[in-house]
Amino acid sequence: MNLAIVCARSVFTERAEKYIQREKVSRYVKFLGYVPDKELISLYSQSEALVQPSLIEGFGLTGLEAMAVKTPVIAANASCLPEVYQNAALFFEPLDSNDLYKKNFTATRK
Incomplete structure (x- = not known):
């Protein structure tokens, strides 16, 4: 998967x-x-990253939960997410289908 x-x-x-x-x-x-909370912790821990693509988000709790177990967060540069996650996440423009690809490609080539 x-x-x-x-x-x-x-x-x-x-x-x-x-x-x-x-x-x-x-x-x-x-x-x-x-998924119950205990299983979520396990999923976050086993994941390469949590992707938070939301255009409208109330707070972004899932990203904070993932960060708490050291899982990287990739988030839309939208709504409250930049304010909540600040420099702890990789942000992408959610309406630009190439933005995340370009950032990932650039990061892996360094």
Whole structure:
């Protein structure tokens, strides 16, 4: 599995599932649905990064939870996320589909 999606709200899951099917990448994605807190800690710890692509976010608690167990956070440069995460996350422009790729490519070539 390359991408695990944790989401308890079915409206978001349904949209994501349709997108993943349309793009034919379902073999790389697993939808976990609701995950209890103890399991979340384990998921964060085993992850290479937490991606927070939200355009509208109330606080960004998931990123802080991931940071607490030393998991890198990649977050949209939107809403409250830059203020909350400050310099502890890698930010990308969420409406620019190439921005994160360019940053990742640049970082791996240094």
